[in-house]
Amino acid sequence: MTPGHSTRHEELLPAYALGALDGGELRELEAHLAAGCEECRRLLDLWQGDVEELAASVEPVEPSETTRRRIQRLAPAPAAPAPVVAIRRSPVTRWAGLAAAACLLIAAGSLWRQAQLGRQLDQVGADRDRLAREVAGLDQQLGLARAESQRLAESLSIITSPDSRLVQLAGLETTPQASGHTFISPQRGAAVFYASGLPASEPGKTYQLWWIQDGKPISAGTFDVDEQGSGNLRVENVAPPGQIQAWAVTVEPEGGVPQPTGTMVLKG
Amino acid sequence: MTSPPPDTEPALIHRIASGDGEALTRLFDLHSPVALGLLVRILGDRAEAEEVLQEVFLQVWTQADRYDAERSSPRGWLLMLARSRALDRLRRREARRRREEESVEEETRLDRIEPDGTGRLEAAERKSRVSSALGVLSPEQRHCIELAFFEGLTHTQIAERLKAPLGTIKSRILLGMNKLRQALSTS
Numbered sequence: 355m356t357p358g359h360s361t362r363h364e365e366l367l368p369a370y371a372l373g374a375l376d377g378g379e380l381r382e383l384e385a386h387l388a389a390g391c392e393e394c395r396r397l398l399d400l401w402q403g404d405v406e407e408l409a410a411s412v413e414p415v416e417p418s419e420t421t422r423r424r425i426q427r428l429a430p431a432p433a434a435p436a437p438v439v440a441i442r443r444s445p446v447t448r449w450a451g452l453a454a455a456a457c458l459l460i461a462a463g464s465l466w467r468q469a470q471l472g473r474q475l476d477q478v479g480a481d482r483d484r485l486a487r488e489v490a491g492l493d494q495q496l497g498l499a500r501a502e503s504q505r506l507a508e509s510l511s512i513i514t515s516p517d518s519r520l521v522q523l524a525g526l527e528t529t530p531q532a533s534g535h536t537f538i539s540p541q542r543g544a545a546v547f548y549a550s551g552l553p554a555s556e557p558g559k560t561y562q563l564w565w566i567q568d569g570k571p572i573s574a575g576t577f578d579v580d581e582q583g584s585g586n587l588r589v590e591n592v593a594p595p596g597q598i599q600a601w602a603v604t605v606e607p608e609g610g611v612p613q614p615t616g617t618m619v620l621k622g
Numbered sequence: 623m624t625s626p627p628p629d630t631e632p633a634l635i636h637r638i639a640s641g642d643g644e645a646l647t648r649l650f651d652l653h654s655p656v657a658l659g660l661l662v663r664i665l666g667d668r669a670e671a672e673e674v675l676q677e678v679f680l681q682v683w684t685q686a687d688r689y690d691a692e693r694s695s696p697r698g699w700l701l702m703l704a705r706s707r708a709l710d711r712l713r714r715r716e717a718r719r720r721r722e723e724e725s726v727e728e729e730t731r732l733d734r735i736e737p738d739g740t741g742r743l744e745a746a747e748r749k750s751r752v753s754s755a756l757g758v759l760s761p762e763q764r765h766c767i768e769l770a771f772f773e774g775l776t777h778t779q780i781a782e783r784l785k786a787p788l789g790t791i792k793s794r795i796l797l798g799m800n801k802l803r804q805a806l807s808t809s
Binding site: 365372376379400405407411414415417420421422425426490491497543558567574589590608613 | 641654655656659660662663668671675676679680683684685688693694695702704706709710714717718721756770776778779780795796800802803806
């Protein structure tokens with residue numbers, strides 16, 4: 355518990371978990387949490403558990419087969435286990451004396467041969483499983499590459515659209531090395547945003563892109579950056595460029611917020 | 623990310639993070655109906671909800687290493703990702719609707735209709751089964767909590783929407799959440 359902890363902070367937690375807190379109360383609680391209040395963090399985890407229950411209280415809806423197939427294509431399941439090889443055993447018949455001994459010898463030889471074949475089958479099965487895993491891995495990479503390729507093709511079509519406009523965003527005081535580019539296609543009402551040189555977001559935080567319209571910020575979505583500090587975002591339903599006064603990126607709680615609350619890192 | 627015990631749901635996320643496609647399918651089979659239910663509830667459009675569901679699982683596939691088992695269950699993480707994406711779409715849709723409405727209002731004054739969100743909320747209330755936990759709340763408390771959770775509205779925005787004092791909205795949410803906590807802990 356931090357020295358500034360009070361029941362007032364505790365009373366703000368349910369609304370914070372719900373995403374309803376705004377204005378000065380939001381800034382106050384976030385500052386308190388950032389100061390490391392363990393009691394508030396513990397209580398917040400409990401409230402977030404309740405909010406998750408609330409989310410799960412909806413009536414379930416079974417996804418379509420198309421959606422399920424797309425997920426499976428993205429991540430194909432490994433191959434089925436090796437088929438069981440049926441081994442026919444010779445019936446043992448009772449013969450007297452030599453005949454019985456001969457049968458036992460034949461059976462022993464057969465068992466030895468079966469064991470040998472079994473070992474070979476195990477080896478073949480292991481090789482097959484290894485190859486199946488490799489194929490599954492390649493399929494996964496292919497699925498990801500296809501999804502990425504489709505995303506890039508869509509982004510490229512916005513960038514190369516004849517009506518495409520470019521807005522450049524520059525890093526601010528805390529991130530002078532960062533930059534951003536927004537390509538907007540007014541005809542399609544869509545935009546693609548690319549950021550570079552941003553520091554990795556802290557745990558529980560994300561970057562959020564905004565456009566300013568009539569003096570008000572409108573969320574364009576959240577994004578994270580890779581190890582090189584690059585990130586991108588595709589935005590639908592963008593206002594016409596003539597109505598947008600500016601673009602900006604702020605640091606916000608994971609999941610994003612309705613109105614900007616955190617540090618601005620890019621603007622243009 | 624440390625290795626969670628095998629055969630648990632956190633272990634599924636751990637497997638997804640290491641590129642196990644079967645684990646992703648398993649997670650999809652376990653939780654996609656609830657996630658899709660949540661998306662339909664927020665967006666009110668089945669086709670759009672399925673589209674967002676695919677985006678959510680793509681995000682799970684590519685960002686499973688960001689999952690923190692100490693902060694939420696896999697289901698909770700998945701549902702919060704779904705909610706966040708759906709609310710993003712809802713906010714953009716609302717911004718576009720406002721723009722279109724403003725341009726229409728310049729030409730003609732039509733009879734005022736309920737905002738999309740409220741209408742959809744009420745329609746969903748009629749159609750969907752009311753959860754037992756929410757059933758313990760007063761209608762006003764439930765409405766405020768649902769506006770915050772399913773439409774992503776803040777205290778101030780709810781007060782504007784319902785034309786009620788800000789303090790009243792804050793009280794309804796605080797009391798409502800406390801009642802919800804009690805109901806969930808006793809159910």
